[in-house]
Amino acid sequence: MQVQHESHASDTPTTFRVLVTGANSGLGFAICCRLIDEFLHTRPSTQSLHLLYTARDARKVAETSQALHAHLSQTLHKLSRKHRPSNTRVAGEGHRVILEGLLVDLAELHTVQSLATELVGRGEGLDAVIWNAGIAGWKGVDWLKGMRGVLTDLKYATTYPEFMIPDVGLVAAPQTLPHRSSKKNRVDEQNIPSQQPQLGQVFLANVFGHYLLTHFLAPLFTPSSRIVWISSTGALPPYFDVEDLQGLRARAAYESSKRVTDLLALTSELPSTAPYVRGLLGREGRGRDSAALPKMYVTHPGVIATSIAGLGWFMGFWMLVAIYAARWLSSPWHPVDPYKGAISAMFCALSPPEQLADLEAREGKGKWGSSTGVYGEERVARTEVPGWGYCGVPGVVPEGSVTTGMWRGRVEGSREGREGFEVEGARVWREMEELRREWEERLGLEV
Ligand SMILES: NC(=O)c1ccc[n+]([C@@H]2O[C@H](COP(=O)([O-])OP(=O)(O)OC[C@H]3O[C@@H](n4cnc5c(N)ncnc54)[C@H](OP(=O)(O)O)[C@@H]3O)[C@@H](O)[C@H]2O)c1
Numbered sequence: 483m484q485v486q487h488e489s490h491a492s493d494t495p496t497t498f499r500v501l502v503t504g505a506n507s508g509l510g511f512a513i514c515c516r517l518i519d520e521f522l523h524t525r526p527s528t529q530s531l532h533l534l535y536t537a538r539d540a541r542k543v544a545e546t547s548q549a550l551h552a553h554l555s556q557t558l559h560k561l562s563r564k565h566r567p568s569n570t571r572v573a574g575e576g577h578r579v580i581l582e583g584l585l586v587d588l589a590e591l592h593t594v595q596s597l598a599t600e601l602v603g604r605g606e607g608l609d610a611v612i613w614n615a616g617i618a619g620w621k622g623v624d625w626l627k628g629m630r631g632v633l634t635d636l637k638y639a640t641t642y643p644e645f646m647i648p649d650v651g652l653v654a655a656p657q658t659l660p661h662r663s664s665k666k667n668r669v670d671e672q673n674i675p676s677q678q679p680q681l682g683q684v685f686l687a688n689v690f691g692h693y694l695l696t697h698f699l700a701p702l703f704t705p706s707s708r709i710v711w712i713s714s715t716g717a718l719p720p721y722f723d724v725e726d727l728q729g730l731r732a733r734a735a736y737e738s739s740k741r742v743t744d745l746l747a748l749t750s751e752l753p754s755t756a757p758y759v760r761g762l763l764g765r766e767g768r769g770r771d772s773a774a775l776p777k778m779y780v781t782h783p784g785v786i787a788t789s790i791a792g793l794g795w796f797m798g799f800w801m802l803v804a805i806y807a808a809r810w811l812s813s814p815w816h817p818v819d820p821y822k823g824a825i826s827a828m829f830c831a832l833s834p835p836e837q838l839a840d841l842e843a844r845e846g847k848g849k850w851g852s853s854t855g856v857y858g859e860e861r862v863a864r865t866e867v868p869g870w871g872y873c874g875v876p877g878v879v880p881e882g883s884v885t886t887g888m889w890r891g892r893v894e895g896s897r898e899g900r901e902g903f904e905v906e907g908a909r910v911w912r913e914m915e916e917l918r919r920e921w922e923e924r925l926g927l928e929v
Pocket residue numbers: 503504505506507508509510537538539542586587588589590613614615616617687712713714715782783784785786787788789790
């Protein structure tokens with residue numbers, strides 16, 4: 483599936499505002515580039531894109547700004563060549579894109595609060611947010627296992643890797659208290675409240691930091707805003723235990739955090755999670771109608787070459803060769819190039835409602851993956867999620883779903899499996915809400 487041109491174009495100037503986290507490298511940077519390109523290609527010239535992107539420090543923000551401006555210039559150059567000789571319109575296209583870098587470290591909750599305070603203070607609505615930033619929490623590679631997997635079972639071993647060595651029980655640094663404005667009591671930023679419970683580092687960076695940010699930014703969302711999460715093909719049930727939401731005991735906290743992401747997004751429109759979803763979005767007590775809430779979407783980029791695995795240049799090169807080879811052997815989940823991997827997140831942020839919200843309403847909620855053919859031609863495709871299936875209906879496979887390259891632990895969809903997924907999803911929602919309230923109170927966080 484590719485993004486369609488807007489069918490309801492109007493002459494009224496409008497700004498589409500989107501926020502992307504972790505934009506200084508890998509997938510996040512590619513998503514920003516792809517948003518710019520797709521926006522300029524598919525939206526009418528009366529519409530502008532305000533692209534807000536985050537990194538963890540000012541140097542990374544500045545470098546990202548430079549790289550994104552260079553990308554924008556390239557895109558404009560290509561557009562002007564395409565439209566030559568009538569390229570007068572294209573000459574002014576650059577003004578349709580505003581790029582703005584912001585700071586946040588999702589593992590430091592007071593910076594999450596600061597970012598939200600800044601944005602909510604401006605009062606400008608957000609059309610989409612893309613929760614991309616993330617860490618793997620791996621401490622190394624089991625090279626022997628990796629070599630064996632790559633040599634004997636290449637496609638499978640690089641889609642559902644079991645050769646990364648997770649850092650089991652990784653916890654985040656203690657949270658510091660937020661910096662208070664001069665009107666309130668001033669608190670030393672280094673002041674760490676005593677008796678602070680641990681937070682799983684991977685869970686915090688990948689899920690909980692974004693979850694809190696969603697809550698704080700809720701005043702800026704409208705019913706048509708989109709909250710786009712990034713998951714993974716590796717978000718599989720054996721890695722997640724509902725008794726261990728934060729993955730502190732998980733044998734792979736990364737995969738556990740991605741399963742939490744799937745559970746949250748896919749069950750977010752069900753009646754059983756509605757009270758928690760309304761709590762997260764600050765809409766408690768506003769009736770039972772969840773149609774009026776912004777929607778959550780879950781995507782994954784397939785397997786792409788980024789620095790998340792921390793392999794170093796030498797092994798990184800051989801891994802690149804291996805994942806290209808997997809694609810040439812017809813794996814559906816090896817886009818390799820982050821720009822190709824970005825298609826699913828970009829699609830969920832930019833596609834017109836009839837291509838996404840209406841489609842999900844008709845055919846069921848899906849996990850939207852970036853799939854490629856042997857020659858790298860990318861498309862957006864539904865991915866099977868254990869328990870949920872392709873669309874929340876056991877045994878139903880909507881057109882365009884990927885049905886190859888499956889996880890070997892998969893079982894046929896069943897009513898029991900689907901019910902189990904929903905029960906687990908509602909429990910995850912309940913515990914996430916409890917955790918949010920606890921941490922807001924503990925750190926005095928408010929926006
Ligand atoms: N690579 C793949 O094959 C693959 C597959 C499935 C899903 N994904 C997902 O894609 C997303 C992006 O990963 P990537 O592969 O592009 O890796 P990456 O190049 O390492 O990018 C990760 C980004 O997240 C940022 N980040 C990490 N921890 C953060 C924190 N505490 N606060 C704010 N930002 C933080 C990083 O910033 P710094 O540069 O400052 O560390 C970086 O910008 C992740 O959610 C990942 O799980 C990747």
